[in-house]
Amino acid sequence: xxxxxxxxxxxxxxxxxxxxxxxxxxxxxxxxxxxxxxxxxxxxxxxxxxxxxxxxxxxxxxxxxxxxxxxxxxxxxxxxxxxxxxxxxxxxxxxxxxxxxxxxxxxxxxxxxxxxxxxxxxxxxxxxxxxxxxxxxxxxxxxxxxxxxxxxxxxxxxxxxxxxxxxxxxxxxxxxxxxxxxxxxxxxxxxxxxxxxxxxxxxxxxxxxxxxxxxxxxxxxxxxxxxxxxxxxxxxxxxxxxxxxxxxxxxxxxxxxxxxxxxxxxxxxxxxxxxxxxxxxxxxxxxxxxxxxxxxxxxxxxxxxxxxxxxxxxxxxxxxxxxxxxxxxxxxxxxxxxxxxxxxxxxxxxxxxxxxxxxxxxxxxxxxxxxxxxxxxxxxxxxxxxxxxxxxxxxxxxxxxxxxxx
Amino acid sequence: xxxxxxxxxxxxxxxxxxxxxxxxxxxxxxxxxxxxxxxxxxxxxxxxxxxxxxxxxxxxxxxxxxxxxxxxxxxxxxxxxxxxxxxxxxxxxxxxxxxxxxxxxxxxxxxxxxxxxxxxxxxxxxxxxxxxxxxxxxxxxxxxxxxxxxxxxxxxxxxxxxxxxxxxxxxxxxxxxxxxxxxxxxxxxxxxxxxxxxxxxxxxxxxxxxxxxxxxxxxxxxxxxxxxxxxxxxxxxxxxxxxxxxxxxxxxxxxxxxxxxxxxxxxxxxxxxxxxxxxxxxxxxxxxxxxxxxxxxxxxxxxxxxxxxxxxxxxxxxxxxxxxxxxxxxxxxxxxxxxxxxxxxxxxxxxxxxxxx
Numbered sequence: 001x002x003x004x005x006x007x008x009x010x011x012x013x014x015x016x017x018x019x020x021x022x023x024x025x026x027x028x029x030x031x032x033x034x035x036x037x038x039x040x041x042x043x044x045x046x047x048x049x050x051x052x053x054x055x056x057x058x059x060x061x062x063x064x065x066x067x068x069x070x071x072x073x074x075x076x077x078x079x080x081x082x083x084x085x086x087x088x089x090x091x092x093x094x095x096x097x098x099x100x101x102x103x104x105x106x107x108x109x110x111x112x113x114x115x116x117x118x119x120x121x122x123x124x125x126x127x128x129x130x131x132x133x134x135x136x137x138x139x140x141x142x143x144x145x146x147x148x149x150x151x152x153x154x155x156x157x158x159x160x161x162x163x164x165x166x167x168x169x170x171x172x173x174x175x176x177x178x179x180x181x182x183x184x185x186x187x188x189x190x191x192x193x194x195x196x197x198x199x200x201x202x203x204x205x206x207x208x209x210x211x212x213x214x215x216x217x218x219x220x221x222x223x224x225x226x227x228x229x230x231x232x233x234x235x236x237x238x239x240x241x242x243x244x245x246x247x248x249x250x251x252x253x254x255x256x257x258x259x260x261x262x263x264x265x266x267x268x269x270x271x272x273x274x275x276x277x278x279x280x281x282x283x284x285x286x287x288x289x290x291x292x293x294x295x296x297x298x299x300x301x302x303x304x305x306x307x308x309x310x311x312x313x314x315x316x317x318x319x320x321x322x323x324x325x326x327x328x329x330x331x332x333x334x335x336x337x338x339x340x341x342x343x344x345x346x347x348x349x350x351x352x353x354x355x356x357x358x359x360x361x362x363x364x365x366x367x368x369x370x371x372x373x374x375x376x377x378x379x380x381x382x383x384x385x386x387x388x389x390x391x392x393x394x395x396x397x398x399x400x401x402x403x404x405x406x
Numbered sequence: 407x408x409x410x411x412x413x414x415x416x417x418x419x420x421x422x423x424x425x426x427x428x429x430x431x432x433x434x435x436x437x438x439x440x441x442x443x444x445x446x447x448x449x450x451x452x453x454x455x456x457x458x459x460x461x462x463x464x465x466x467x468x469x470x471x472x473x474x475x476x477x478x479x480x481x482x483x484x485x486x487x488x489x490x491x492x493x494x495x496x497x498x499x500x501x502x503x504x505x506x507x508x509x510x511x512x513x514x515x516x517x518x519x520x521x522x523x524x525x526x527x528x529x530x531x532x533x534x535x536x537x538x539x540x541x542x543x544x545x546x547x548x549x550x551x552x553x554x555x556x557x558x559x560x561x562x563x564x565x566x567x568x569x570x571x572x573x574x575x576x577x578x579x580x581x582x583x584x585x586x587x588x589x590x591x592x593x594x595x596x597x598x599x600x601x602x603x604x605x606x607x608x609x610x611x612x613x614x615x616x617x618x619x620x621x622x623x624x625x626x627x628x629x630x631x632x633x634x635x636x637x638x639x640x641x642x643x644x645x646x647x648x649x650x651x652x653x654x655x656x657x658x659x660x661x662x663x664x665x666x667x668x669x670x671x672x673x674x675x676x677x678x679x680x681x682x683x684x685x686x687x688x689x690x691x692x693x694x695x696x697x698x699x700x701x702x703x704x705x706x707x708x709x710x711x712x713x714x715x716x717x718x719x720x721x722x723x724x725x726x727x728x729x730x731x732x733x734x735x736x737x738x739x740x741x742x743x744x745x746x747x748x749x750x751x752x753x754x755x756x757x758x759x760x761x762x763x
Contacts, residue, residue, distance in 0.1 A: 250701060368590070
């Protein structure tokens with residue numbers, strides 16, 4: 001028995017005055033919720049997987065690329081991989097780099113950090129499109145051919161030396177080969193490397209989750225906030241509005257939108273956001289109904305603060321916690337929706353996505369290629385599972401009943 | 407309670423109208439607007455076909471009218487109560503009529519016929535699935551709550567969360583690939599609801615001199631096993647987690663302590679007292695389960711080649727059959743709203759504590 005445990009059992013001995021427990025350091029509910037969430041094994045597992053996905057998304061062109069990282073040709077070193085980076089690649093790299101630095105600065109609040117990052121993004125994106133001009137024609141086998149002809153003195157290739165859209169024109173017999181040492185996750189029916197496509201598909205998975213949930217949270221908070229604050233007619237009307245959106249199955253609504261507006265990633269994000277806000281609105285409404293009669297809200301009204309300030313500066317921080325939980329689950333379901341649409345053939349055509357790869361598993365010819373089902377499928381499953389694990393941990397941490405407060 | 411139900415029925419009308427507005431707005435605001443397929447195929451059509459389609463759109467929407475007029479014109483066509491239309495296109499008397507969902511310009515068939523064929527199949531899938539989901543979820547939830555905190559409970563919690571996160575299309579593809587394909591175990595059929603020979607089968611299974619004949623009924627059951635399994639597990643996991651939470655919440659309440667203090671056996675306490683009260687949240691979420699099931703049917707029907715509403719919609723979207731997509735969204739939205747209403751009323755009937763204000 002350890003010392004601490006002995007001390008504990010001693011303190012509990014009858015007849016002896018129980019020693020007063022050391023008072024826990026005063027922590028707010030938010031602080032404690034964050035600590036509890038981070039301490040849970042579920043969060044750690046989930047965050048670990050999401051970190052892997054995020055890493056793959058940012059560094060995809062350096063992890064899986066047909067162009068080598070560096071080559072020595074005619075005595076000169078050059079980097080075909082960097083030469084072929086697109087404006088989007090550059091933006092991602094710069095924003096991720098600045099993101100890591102900004103998150104390291106502890107002086108700023110989280111909101112300010114987010115604002116700084118958005119500012120960097122707004123400046124970076126046009127600059128990248130102005131100044132970065134990768135070669136228009138991709139000849140993926142260029143450096144493989146050069147190497148075969150012995151014209152390269154040295155080559156430092158990527159870990160996976162195939163781009164996702166590299167159809168391996170120089171190896172037509174590689175199509176639909178099962179996993180091997182050369183292609184760890186196999187090759188799909190067009191001749192692209194599955195692992196490479198999966199790494200590049202991490203981008204869509206990350207982007208769709210965050211952007212569409214961001215849209216859903218903003219709409220939900222505004223509509224739910226107005227409903228909860230004004231009650232009466234606004235509330236009645238808003239509730240019917242919510243019911244309209246909840247009654248139409250989201251997937252059907254998404255298919256309708258895609259059918260009429262075309263296949264476009266940004267549109268898909270917007271639509272998933274536009275259809276997914278109802279849960280957030282319900283939560284915020286319930287919280288605001290509770291808060292609107294409390295003294296601090298009455299005080300802000302009496303002080304003559306503008307409505308914007310009352311709703312979002314004073315009430316929102318007190319009622320936001322259920323929305324944080326539902327947003328975490330929302331990211332998971334947004335990823336699921338995107339992969340479902342791609343699986344049904346209604347997603348993007350030219351960009352690799354996990355759902356679209358899964359669609360190739362059961363081919364037209366009736367054959368089943370298990371590596372096209374298992375690997376992309378696991379990618380979707382693990383990412384969704386990771387977000388759901390974090391969401392559960394967050395919900396448990398934010399539930400005051402589990403802390404014995406009530 | 408009667409006032410609540412009447413109130414609920416009255417609120418059903420604006421929700422229904424709102425749904426039609428959302429669906430119509432999607433079409434009207436899309437690039438090209440209501441008559442977009444005219445523009446899209448302008449070059450490739452011979453003048454007569456073009457004229458016919460133009461006449462169709464003009465009759466249906468009145469392309470030259472402003473959008474609100476187009477909306478009401480379309481609403482009058484699709485609603486079962488409205489103005490009859492005479493042969494010459496003028497407005498007839500007001501009354502109950504057959505809703506006209508338009509015509510699929512790709513399949514060249516009235517959409518109402520397509521819906522009549524497909525909707526019963528989707529409803530059948532859901533009617534089979536829902537009781538299975540609820541029974542298994544309730545049993546699993548009670549088991550988990552009984553063993554609270556033990557390994558079985560925690561293990562089951564993670565397994566349920568995993569099931570809930572498992573993409574339905576992956577489950578469907580794996581099920582077809584490993585259990586139904588010719589390469590691995592060919593245990594189940596891969597496609598459709600019936601065998602090709604089912605037309606000549608007797609209704610019930612029978613032993614014939616040629617061999618065992620599964621019969622129409624068993625054949626369909628056999629075709630339904632994998633789709634129903636794939637449709638079940640997500641909602642089942644969600645409900646089981648909910649049931650466990652509800653049981654635990656109720657176990658902590660005073661009335662349970664009273665029941666235990668009376669000396670009732672633990673089994674009676676759980677099954678007679680706690681169980682009944684823990685069912686209420688399950689009825690509440692039936693509202694959310696039904697649209698989710700309808701959405702899940704889209705994926706499952708597409709994978710297993712079942713000709714239900716989901717597959718009809720996806721195929722229509724893939725073939726750019728705008729009229730069909732529009733009507734499918736309308737029909738499924740209507741089914742969703744009705745399901746919503748039924749669940750809401752069931753909730754009031756189940757829990758007398760609900761406030762009726």
